[in-house]
Amino acid sequence: MELLAGQIIRMNYSGRITDVAGITVGHHTDLQNGTGCTVVLSEQNAVAGLEVRGAAPGSRDTELLHPVAGAKWINGVTLTGGSVFGLDSTGGVIRYLEEQGIGIKLGRIRVPLVPASVIFDLGFINHRVRPDFDDGYAAAKSASVDFKTGSVGAGTGATAAKLLGQMFSIKGGVGTASVQVSNGATVGAIIVVNAIGDVVNPDTGETIAGPITENGFDNSVELMIKMPLKDTGFFRNTTVGVVATDAKLDKVGATRLAMAGQDGISLTIRPAHTANDGDTIFGLSTGTHTEHTSADTLHAAALKAVSEAIMNAIDAAETLGGVLSAKDAKARFV
Numbered sequence: 001m002e003l004l005a006g007q008i009i010r011m012n013y014s015g016r017i018t019d020v021a022g023i024t025v026g027h028h029t030d031l032q033n034g035t036g037c038t039v040v041l042s043e044q045n046a047v048a049g050l051e052v053r054g055a056a057p058g059s060r061d062t063e064l065l066h067p068v069a070g071a072k073w074i075n076g077v078t079l080t081g082g083s084v085f086g087l088d089s090t091g092g093v094i095r096y097l098e099e100q101g102i103g104i105k106l107g108r109i110r111v112p113l114v115p116a117s118v119i120f121d122l123g124f125i126n127h128r129v130r131p132d133f134d135d136g137y138a139a140a141k142s143a144s145v146d147f148k149t150g151s152v153g154a155g156t157g158a159t160a161a162k163l164l165g166q167m168f169s170i171k172g173g174v175g176t177a178s179v180q181v182s183n184g185a186t187v188g189a190i191i192v193v194n195a196i197g198d199v200v201n202p203d204t205g206e207t208i209a210g211p212i213t214e215n216g217f218d219n220s221v222e223l224m225i226k227m228p229l230k231d232t233g234f235f236r237n238t239t240v241g242v243v244a245t246d247a248k249l250d251k252v253g254a255t256r257l258a259m260a261g262q263d264g265i266s267l268t269i270r271p272a273h274t275a276n277d278g279d280t281i282f283g284l285s286t287g288t289h290t291e292h293t294s295a296d297t298l299h300a301a302a303l304k305a306v307s308e309a310i311m312n313a314i315d316a317a318e319t320l321g322g323v324l325s326a327k328d329a330k331a332r333f334v
Contacts, residue, residue, distance in 0.1 A: 015178030017188035017309075018145040020244045022286050025190060026143030027153030027174075028089070028135040034125030034321050037080035037089040038153035038174060039139040040190060040242045041097075045073035046284040049255025050115070051262045053272070054238055054279035058118035060087045065282070067251045071113060075102050076140070077242050077282045078116035079154040079192050082130030090116040092136030117240040117280040119194040121157025124166075125321045149174050150316030154240070158194035159323050160269075160314065161210045162237070163220045170199075170209040170217075171325045175313025179301040185293040187301035189261060191241035191309040195269045196220070196276060199314050199326075202267040202307055209314045209326045216333050221270050238278035239265055241309065243302045247293040249285035258283030260299035264306025281306070 017023055022043035029036040050065040060078075064071040078093050080086035094112045097103055103112035122130070139153070150173040151158075158172035172195070178188035193199065198220045199209040210217025243261040261281035265272045273279050283302075319325045324332070 015188065016176040017178060017190040017242065017244055019178040020186050020188045020246050020286060021288055023188065023244050024143040024145055025147040026139040026141065027147060028131060028139040029152045029156050030129065031156060031320065033129035034157040035081040035121050035129060035131060036153045036156035037078060037086060037131040037135055037139050038192065039076060039078055039093050039136065039143055041076040041140065041143045042284060042286055044286045044288060045075065046286050047072070047249055047251055047254050048074045049251055049258045049283040050280070051255065051258035052280045053262050054277035055275045057278035057280050058084050059280065060090055060116040062115045064113065065115060067255055074113040074115060076114045078114055078136060079240050080116060080118050080131045081121040081154050081157050083118050083120045083122050085130040086118050087116055088133055089131040089136030090114055092133040093140040096137050096140035115282065119154060119158060119192055119238045119240060120236045121194065124157035124159065149176055149312055151318045151320050154192045155313060158192055160193050160195045161198045161220060162196055163223055164211040166323060168211045169323055170314065170329060171317040171320055171323045173313045173317035175309040175311065175316060177305045177308030177312055179305045181293060181297050181301055183291050183293055185245060185247040185289045187243065187245045187298060187305050189241060189243045189302065189305035189309040191239060191306060191313055193239055193310055193313040194237055195239045195272065196237040196274055197269045197271045199268060199310060200270050201311060208311060212324065212329050224271065237276050239269060240280045241306065242282045242284060243306060244284040244286065245298055246286050246289040247298055248287040248290065253295060254283040254285050256295060257298060257302050260302035261306045264303040267303065268307045268310045
């Protein structure tokens with residue numbers, strides 16, 4: 001079968017979401033208390049969409065992303081720890097952008113549009129400390145094309161593969177990746193991995209993060225099927241992130257880009273979208289790449305970028321709060 005122009009995907013394994021021109025990322029990291037926030041900003045007004053597949057999300061201002069909502073673009077996204085309390089950090093992001101003259105002009109003021117999504121990291125180290133207004137401001141002020149991954153920002157208190165409890169879980173974190181298609185359009189992703197499920201390399205089938213046993217990682221899907229498990233409680237897990245492209249999309253296209261990002265979660269986190277996950281993906285289009293790119297090409301690239309970003313989050317994470325990183329866990333296997 002002959003491939004049309006724009007349908008061949010090349011993976012940039014060292015890439016990041018900021019390979020999409022105009023996108024910057026900033027973190028606030030609190031290692032002492034095990035929490036933080038991450039800000040994704042767009043130099044251009046970004047057309048945006050949203051897909052939520054987890055049953056327990058926490059968010060702010062996400063309704064404006066609905067395709068029939070009046071808002072035509074946004075200025076950034078906040079990803080934060082601290083559960084619902086961490087949503088306070090978005091106010092700091094908005095204040096920073098207002099000071100930069102960014103946002104919808106309404107009379108004498110500018111109103112930045114910055115939706116947000118949270119993970120539950122309360123009690124990872126200190127449940128009383130959550131990202132706040134000042135932390136969001138600091139993260140926005142630090143936003144750059146260069147940023148760290150792993151146990152930083154909203155991923156500071158993230159954990160994964162926690163079906164058997166924190167003692168047997170693996171440290172999660174923030175990961176990123178990018179894909180460039182043959183016509184030059186770029187799709188990038190940044191993902192915060194705080195999932196109850198395992199992380200699996202979809203290309204090889206290798207489990208790179210699962211509940212720790214003496215001999216290796218267990219299989220959470222099999223455990224769920226075979227073992228009577230207690231209710232893990234409301235909203236203790238969640239994978240959240242942003243998929244961005246420089247290809248030009250409308251709000252429906254940006255929403256479908258986010259849907260494709262959720263498919264990347266489904267491929268790489270097993271199980272995903274559970275009753276106790278709030279899995280949320282934002283889709284952003286900066287529109288600076290003017291050549292038409294087919295929607296299916298962008299969807300394939302988004303799926304791949306999200307999968308790679310999830311694996312990058314696990315690979316880059318460091319042991320923290322008594323929870324082992326995947327690399328440290330593997331070193332202990334008999």
